[in-house]
Amino acid sequence: MxxxxxxxxxxxxxxxxxxxxxxxxxxxxxxxxxxxxxxxxxxxxxxxxxxxxxxxxxxxxxxxxxxxxxxxxxxxxxxxxxxxxxxxxxMCNKKVGTTLANLLAEATLSHEDVRLLEEVLAQKKKEAVDEVACNCAPGQCNC
Ligand SMILES: [Zn+2]
The missing domain is CATH 1.10.10.10 (Winged helix-like DNA-binding domain superfamily/Winged helix DNA-binding domain)
Structure with a gap:
């Protein structure tokens, strides 16, 4: 990356x-x-x-x-x-989304933080793919 x-x-x-x-x-x-x-x-x-x-x-x-x-x-x-x-x-590219969701769930955020995240998410929604491709070596994930 x-x-x-x-x-x-x-x-x-x-x-x-x-x-x-x-x-x-x-x-x-x-x-x-x-x-x-x-x-x-x-x-x-x-x-x-x-x-x-x-x-x-x-x-x-x-x-x-x-x-x-x-x-x-x-x-x-x-x-x-x-x-x-x-x-x-x-980590496997496929696990990044879940990891981010877990991090977000744990974080204490201001209204301004939430607004910023909504902006990023709105953009991500436009660019989202049907399935994230695995980037792992065989044997390093279960994809
Ligand atoms: Zn993988």
Missing amino acids: TTKVKTTITEAEWEVMRVAWTAETVTSKEIVAVLKDKMNWKPATIKTLIGRLVEKGLLATEPVGNKFIYTPTVSEEDSVKNVTLDVFSQ
Whole structure:
């Protein structure tokens, strides 16, 4: 579903990225301030995570005075989308509809969210096929 080379973000790294996405530019001190209580992590742990994200190219780093500032190189929306598409690429195409329905049933949604979904669904209704084609290797589903 997605052809570009994926960079995986671990759950712990995801916590750091959320702080960076929210602040847009951020120092390690600011990241530590947000996460040390929430995650019960030591500053050294958080700095290791920041270092890994810099190595992965997900945070750009720039020295300013005697500290470094970090800026996300990928958007939160694209990152969330990639992770979600990854999950769907690991299942039979025929199961995607049911999986989406299950996810929707579990989600707490605003009126605005529902309106957006109705828009997408109206479009999907126009494009719907009689049967979704299976994309699996023999032995990996019962299609
Ligand atoms: Zn299949």
